[in-house]
Structure formats: structure tokens, C-alpha cells
Amino acid sequence: MNHIQKTLFILTFSLLVACAPTMHMPQISDEMAQGEALKQQKLALGKFLSQQERLQRIAHPILTKNIQFCENDIGPVFGFGAATQNDFGREWQQAAAEGFGLAEQPTVFYVGAGSAASGKLQKGDVLLAVDGKAIGKQGTNPIKNNKNSEITLTIDRHGKQKDVTLRGQKACDHPSFVELNETVNAYADGNRIVFTTGMMNFANDTELATVYGHELAHNVMGHIDSKMGNAALGALLGAVIAVGTGVDVTQEMSNIGAGAYSQSFEGEADYVGLYLTARGGYSIANASHFWRKMAEAHPASIHLEGGSHPSTAKRFLALEHTVKEINKKKAAGQPLVPNKAQ
Ligand SMILES: [Zn+2]
Known part of the structure; x- marks a missing residue:
């Protein structure tokens, strides 16, 4: 063995030593691990x-x-x-x-x-x-x-x-189920309503009821059918981006293709959805705070001016306004029906 060979040998040997564990660890059999x-x-x-x-x-x-809003479904x-x-x-x-x-x-x-x-x-x-x-x-x-x-x-x-x-x-008739997916998300496809396990873990019952009203509103307002043609690509993007931005991203991204409709559809689903939630007998007093909780957990969702995703700031304020509107109708004994645009 010449000098170079000897150096290489020592180097190789010491690398091997460095890679191998040196502590006496518990031995776990495959059978135990399977159990x-x-x-x-x-x-x-x-x-x-x-x-x-x-x-x-x-x-x-x-x-x-809310059957009066569901017509044929x-x-x-x-x-x-x-x-x-x-x-x-x-x-x-x-x-x-x-x-x-x-x-x-x-x-x-x-x-x-x-x-x-x-x-x-x-x-x-x-x-x-x-x-x-x-x-x-x-x-x-x-x-x-x-x-x-x-x-x-x-x-x-x-x-x-x-x-x-x-x-x-x-x-x-809107079958609803939980999907095994850790992203905090919920979406509607025109018929079904899907909540991820991530959303189920993130939100409390009252918050889930608010999000549920929002998704049901997408379905009863026919938001999904009206832009079906552009939805496929958006959904694909949504799957990738969903991790950082929170609620309804698949839905939001589908809206990219639908252009100008996106922001107003989301706003309309927030508005109508809160009525549906309130009519279900849920407290809506703190509904807007869901968007502060979302902003805290997903700061990227706070400022999204120019994007297709309405910002958590705007959604918080709009929902707060809707809470007041609903409470006023309740106090006056008026039916809880969303106001139509003039
Ligand atoms: Zn939505």
C-alpha cells in the first residue's frame, strides 16, 4: 500500500465509522412494527x-x-x-x-x-x-x-x-363528507360538499357551521355550474397552492378561469352562506372572527390584492356587516332572507 492508497483507506474507513450508528438502540422486529x-x-x-x-x-x-333555497335539489x-x-x-x-x-x-x-x-x-x-x-x-x-x-x-x-x-x-340534497387531506380547506362542486380533515381539525363547531353555509351557498346559487368549463385547470392549481392560503382555495383557483366573477362569487357565498348558517340555528355572533383566525394561521391570505382570492381582511369586514344585517332582521321579527341586489 503506497502513501496515497493508505490515505484513501483511512479516509474511507473513517467515513464508514462516521455513518454507522454507535449507540445501542432498541431492536424492533418487522412483526412488532406491523402490530x-x-x-x-x-x-x-x-x-x-x-x-x-x-x-x-x-x-x-x-x-x-334551508329547503326553500334548494328548489330541485x-x-x-x-x-x-x-x-x-x-x-x-x-x-x-x-x-x-x-x-x-x-x-x-x-x-x-x-x-x-x-x-x-x-x-x-x-x-x-x-x-x-x-x-x-x-x-x-x-x-x-x-x-x-x-x-x-x-x-x-x-x-x-x-x-x-x-x-x-x-x-x-x-x-x-347535498351529500357532504370529510376527505383525508391535511390542508385546511373546504369546497363545493355544485352538488357535493367536501371538508378536509385539516379543516375539521382547524375549526370549532360554530366555525364549521359558518364554512358549511358558505359552501352550501355556492351550490344553491349555482356558482359552480356557471363556470364549469374553466374549472379543471383551476382545480389542478388549487391542489398545489392550497397549502399556504387556507379555505376554499380549490374553489378560488377554479375562479381564475372565470375572471371577473370570482371575487363576487366568493363574496356572495359569504353573504348568502351566513344566512343559511343562521337559519340552521347556529350563533353567528363571532362568525367574522374565523377570518382573523385564518389570517393568523395563514398570513399569506391577509393581503391578496389583485389576485383572485378575496383577502381575509375584506372577508372579515364584509361578514361583520352581514352579522349586523341578520341581527337587525331577527330583532325586527323579519324573515331571514338575503337581500337581492337593487
Ligand atoms: Zn367559496
């Missing part, structure tokens, strides 16, 4: 299902008290949720089965208090048939497209079959 991973999945899934339940609970009064709501193992990705199916008894047949995972299903269905009931028609496996939603206001469900409860008849409540 713990399953426990963590059950925790995450439990939280996800309880967030679905929370969103339904918040949406329910807003959807039932009215359907019966039965107030329960069911899921199958197959509603989740393959890697989640064991946790869904072991932790929540979800199988191939839809299984009830929540029953809304005061809903049509309350006192009739229980968590864990397995749905076998609707109006005598067997429910298919593989994640079929048994209630979807069923417009009957009364349905008879055949269920399996602890191994015993029984029939349960539910009379649905009239409500705005």
Missing part, C-alpha cells in the same frame, strides 16, 4: 369516522332548515352513515374490519341524534336489503339515488335479522 402500525391505523380511522359523524351533525340543521335524509371495508384502501381494510366491524356488507358507523334513524338503527347494524332488494357487496351505497321518503331496511343486529322502517326528513 403497532395496525393499532395506529385504528386510531386514525376512528378519528376519521368521528369527523364524518361531526360534519353530518353540523350539516343536518343547515340542510333541513331536495331529497329525504335518513340521518345515518354506513360504510364497508372496501370504502378504504387495501392497507386500511384490516383496521376497518378489526377496529370497527366493517365488512363487505355496509355497516352503520353513526346514527344522527334526532334524525330519522335515531332510536331505530345502531352502530354496528349490518344492512342487508332496502325495500326488499338485497344490497350488493363491494361498497354499494344503499341509499344513494333512493328518492323514496320512506324506506324499509333489512338489517342484521348481533346475528338476528329484522326490518326497520325510516321516514326521511326533507332536506337540501
Whole structure:
């Protein structure tokens, strides 16, 4: 070994030493890690299902008290949720089965208090048939497209079959669900309303009700259909930008293509939405403060002059104004209906 070789050898050896851990660490087998991973999945899934339940609970009064604004989008709501193992990705199916008894047949995972299903269905009931028609496996939603206001469900409860008849409540028919996504966001697509897990964690119940009213307003005002043609590219941008800017970014970005309409649509959804929230029986006294909370968490959203996204400052002030307007109508015993432009 000449001098250079010796130097290289020492250098290589010392690099190896530097890269290898020198402490005696706990040895974790793959089997142990898998067991713990399953426990963590059950925790995450439990939280996800309880967030679905929370969103339904918040949406329910807003959807039932605003049917006069929903025109053709009215359907019966039965107030329960069911899921199958197959509603989740393959890697989640064991946790869904072991932790929540979800199988191939839809299984009830929540029953809304005061809903049509309350006192009739229980968590864990397995749905076998609707109006005598067997429910298919593989994640079929048994209630979807069923417009009957009364349905008879055949269920399996602890191994015993029984029939349960539910009379649905009239409500705005806008299916709402939580999406597994840590971005603080919520959006409407003209029919559905989606809240991210990030939003569910960020907002308290009253704030969620305010955001829900805003999204429902987009749907009932027909904002989405009217610019459908330009929405695709915007949605793609929204997915990237969503991280920094907060609420409704997918919606906002879709508006880029729609040009001048964007700011006024957002403003209109804030305005009409607060009426929908108030009519749902929620307190709107602190509704505007949601935008201060959003500004604090996402400072980039404060000043967005010239962009398509209305600033949190403007939204705060406009909402504060709307709160006063609604409170005045309440005090005067007037109907809570948004004012039409003159
Ligand atoms: Zn919006």
C-alpha cells in the first residue's frame, strides 16, 4: 500500500465509522412494527369516522332548515352513515374490519341524534336489503339515488335479522363528507360538499357551521355550474397552492378561469352562506372572527390584492356587516332572507 492508497483507506474507513450508528438502540422486529402500525391505523380511522359523524351533525340543521333555497335539489335524509371495508384502501381494510366491524356488507358507523334513524338503527347494524332488494357487496351505497321518503331496511343486529322502517326528513340534497387531506380547506362542486380533515381539525363547531353555509351557498346559487368549463385547470392549481392560503382555495383557483366573477362569487357565498348558517340555528355572533383566525394561521391570505382570492381582511369586514344585517332582521321579527341586489 503506497502513501496515497493508505490515505484513501483511512479516509474511507473513517467515513464508514462516521455513518454507522454507535449507540445501542432498541431492536424492533418487522412483526412488532406491523402490530403497532395496525393499532395506529385504528386510531386514525376512528378519528376519521368521528369527523364524518361531526360534519353530518353540523350539516343536518343547515340542510333541513334551508329547503326553500334548494328548489330541485331536495331529497329525504335518513340521518345515518354506513360504510364497508372496501370504502378504504387495501392497507386500511384490516383496521376497518378489526377496529370497527366493517365488512363487505355496509355497516352503520353513526346514527344522527334526532334524525330519522335515531332510536331505530345502531352502530354496528349490518344492512342487508332496502325495500326488499338485497344490497350488493363491494361498497354499494344503499341509499344513494333512493328518492323514496320512506324506506324499509333489512338489517342484521348481533346475528338476528329484522326490518326497520325510516321516514326521511326533507332536506337540501347535498351529500357532504370529510376527505383525508391535511390542508385546511373546504369546497363545493355544485352538488357535493367536501371538508378536509385539516379543516375539521382547524375549526370549532360554530366555525364549521359558518364554512358549511358558505359552501352550501355556492351550490344553491349555482356558482359552480356557471363556470364549469374553466374549472379543471383551476382545480389542478388549487391542489398545489392550497397549502399556504387556507379555505376554499380549490374553489378560488377554479375562479381564475372565470375572471371577473370570482371575487363576487366568493363574496356572495359569504353573504348568502351566513344566512343559511343562521337559519340552521347556529350563533353567528363571532362568525367574522374565523377570518382573523385564518389570517393568523395563514398570513399569506391577509393581503391578496389583485389576485383572485378575496383577502381575509375584506372577508372579515364584509361578514361583520352581514352579522349586523341578520341581527337587525331577527330583532325586527323579519324573515331571514338575503337581500337581492337593487
Ligand atoms: Zn367559496
